[in-house]
Amino acid sequence: MVERSELELQGLADAYESSFPVVELWAKHGIYSVVGNGEITNDDPDSPKRCGKFYGFVGCVHTELHNKTTLDGVNHRGMAYVRKRFRRCFNPRCPKCMKAWAVREAKSATRRIERASVKYGLAEHIICSTPKFEYPMFDEGYSGYLKGRGRLREILDSRGVIGGLEIFHGFRFASRKESRMKGVPFGWYWSVHWHILGFLVDGYSKCRSCAHNCNTERDHCRACPSFEGRTRRAFDNDGWIVKVLDKRKTLIGTIYYQLNHATIISSKRRFHPLTWFGVCAIRVMKLDKADFKENPELCPICQSECIPLTYLGFDKARIVKEVWIKEFEEQAFDKDGLPVWVPKVGGSSAYYCGGGE
Numbered sequence: 001m002v003e004r005s006e007l008e009l010q011g012l013a014d015a016y017e018s019s020f021p022v023v024e025l026w027a028k029h030g031i032y033s034v035v036g037n038g039e040i041t042n043d044d045p046d047s048p049k050r051c052g053k054f055y056g057f058v059g060c061v062h063t064e065l066h067n068k069t070t071l072d073g074v075n076h077r078g079m080a081y082v083r084k085r086f087r088r089c090f091n092p093r094c095p096k097c098m099k100a101w102a103v104r105e106a107k108s109a110t111r112r113i114e115r116a117s118v119k120y121g122l123a124e125h126i127i128c129s130t131p132k133f134e135y136p137m138f139d140e141g142y143s144g145y146l147k148g149r150g151r152l153r154e155i156l157d158s159r160g161v162i163g164g165l166e167i168f169h170g171f172r173f174a175s176r177k178e179s180r181m182k183g184v185p186f187g188w189y190w191s192v193h194w195h196i197l198g199f200l201v202d203g204y205s206k207c208r209s210c211a212h213n214c215n216t217e218r219d220h221c222r223a224c225p226s227f228e229g230r231t232r233r234a235f236d237n238d239g240w241i242v243k244v245l246d247k248r249k250t251l252i253g254t255i256y257y258q259l260n261h262a263t264i265i266s267s268k269r270r271f272h273p274l275t276w277f278g279v280c281a282i283r284v285m286k287l288d289k290a291d292f293k294e295n296p297e298l299c300p301i302c303q304s305e306c307i308p309l310t311y312l313g314f315d316k317a318r319i320v321k322e323v324w325i326k327e328f329e330e331q332a333f334d335k336d337g338l339p340v341w342v343p344k345v346g347g348s349s350a351y352y353c354g355g356g357e
């Protein structure tokens with residue numbers, strides 16, 4: 001590693017800043033763009049596979065198990081749980097299906113991180129920001145991106161990050177207030193960084209509970225052998241800012257949120273903004289097919305497996321029209337005791353709910 005003084009690092013940053021391109025298009029820079037910033041994959045109104053097209057219902061009609069009051073204080077007696085189903089292409093470029101893609105990716109990634117956590121402990125949420133003097137390599141096309149990702153892994157290794165997942169973010173968003181305070185363009189602007197859910201060689205609990213790990217005593221950390229000491233000493237040489245965030249609330253929520261505004265190379269058909277490295281790399285950490293099997297969707301009332309449903313009522317047009325309502329509860333039987341929601345013929349695990357209570 002070539003050692004550079006802080007003055008040299010700042011000089012390189014200033015040199016690049018003078019030619020720093022302002023993003024005029026929405027979240028686009030050269031070959032890079034934020035997910036969901038492309039064309040709708042299938043927008044043909046007559047196509048049965050049109051992105052976002054409604055095609056049926058799934059839910060639970062186990063009313064004999066729904067006569068209970070849940071934590072929200074609501075009794076669900078006689079109610080069927082129903083969720084609408086929509087066609088999805090799971091393309092991160094598609095503005096209609098991007099969120100569904102993010103959910104699916106987050107579920108799969110969560111299972112892999114959870115398996116790794118059994119051996120390596122708590123996965124920490126880490127942000128790794130590329131210094132501006134290294135931005136030019138990303139303008140070299142896909143090879144430049146690969147070079148940047150390789151550089152990232154060198155940086156993480158120097159901080160004691162032994163493996164995990166990395167999500168590429170080429171942009172940050174600045175509100176009008178942040179734009180004035182930081183002197184950056186309003187809205188999305190080019191600012192390369194990575195979000196990592198990774199494992200530290202000695203964890204982060206020591207640093208998290210350390211009284212010196214605060215804004216007023218940062219110099220104390222420089223002599224420490226733990227993460228905060230390593231990252232400060234390494235910054236003096238490479239200029240990369242690597243920091244661990246506060247404890248995350250949920251693993252899947254963190255991954256989903258970061259995928260929601262990840263960056264992709266639109267011209268690469270199978271570009272993956274989420275990649276694995278170190279002890280979690282695909283070739284290093286082998287998982288069985290069962291580990292990737294999608295967990296069945298469960299009823300939030302009784303935890304039974306949801307199945308395809310058929311609506312036998314007279315208000316389907318209204319239900320379908322209310323596109324802003326994705327899931328709901330409705331009486332499973334009409335006033336004459338006839339079923340309104342029944343298992344779909346040919347659907348998996350078809351059964352009859354039993355009539356009333």
